[in-house]
Amino acid sequence: MTRREIRETVFKILFSLEFNDISEIREEAELELEHASLYDEDDNKMDAVAMTEEEKAYVIDRVEAVVAHITEIDETISGISQGWKLGRIGKAELAILRLAVYEIKFDEDIPVKVAINEAVELAKTYCDVEAKSFINALLAKLAD
Numbered sequence: 001m002t003r004r005e006i007r008e009t010v011f012k013i014l015f016s017l018e019f020n021d022i023s024e025i026r027e028e029a030e031l032e033l034e035h036a037s038l039y040d041e042d043d044n045k046m047d048a049v050a051m052t053e054e055e056k057a058y059v060i061d062r063v064e065a066v067v068a069h070i071t072e073i074d075e076t077i078s079g080i081s082q083g084w085k086l087g088r089i090g091k092a093e094l095a096i097l098r099l100a101v102y103e104i105k106f107d108e109d110i111p112v113k114v115a116i117n118e119a120v121e122l123a124k125t126y127c128d129v130e131a132k133s134f135i136n137a138l139l140a141k142l143a144d
Contacts, residue, residue, distance in 0.1 A: 001055050004118065006062075007099065009051075011122055013063045015095040066102045073101045080141045092126045093135060100139055112143045 051059070066073065074086055077097050086094060100119035103110045116139040123132040 001051055004121070006055060006059060007118055008122065008125075009059050010062045010066070011095055011099055011126070013059070014066060014098055015092055015126075017067070018091040018095070065106070066098055069102060069106060070098070073098050073105070076101050076105065076142065077138070080138050090127065090131065093123065093131050096122045096127070096135055097138065100135070101142065104139065104142060116140065116143065 077089075077094070078086060081089065089097070096119050099122075100115050103115035103118075104112050107115075116136065119139055120132045120136050123135045127135075
């Protein structure tokens with residue numbers, strides 16, 4: 001499984017936080033991992049993604065790490081999105097931003113430019129046309 005596929009799976013689990021209680025995140029992660037699949041550029045479901053136990057553990061660890069820093073991540077997003085309250089940001093966009101902010105602020109193994117680029121790529125797949133520019137602008141502001 002590629003890093004992009006793993007990141008996409010983490011995004012999907014973080015997205016589910018908007019509809020479920022944060023205390024149920026591990027259960028949500030395990031459910032998503034059981035049914036993990038990817039979509040092509042036209043939103044056509046592709047084959048289920050085979051994940052090793054190591055990859056599954058990495059995904060769960062990554063999700064739990066983002067959740068552990070969620071307050072600080074959300075404060076950062078609020079700070080760079082002047083005039084936009086978190087509730088006004090689309091749910092998919094917010095999940096993408098949370099993951100990217102985590103990678104920029106807390107993951108020294110991922111270069112800032114890679115975190116931003118991957119967030120924009122997720123936005124191209126899961127959000128409307130304007131979202132990629134919005135996400136890119138916010139993350140660029142954070143990177144400065």
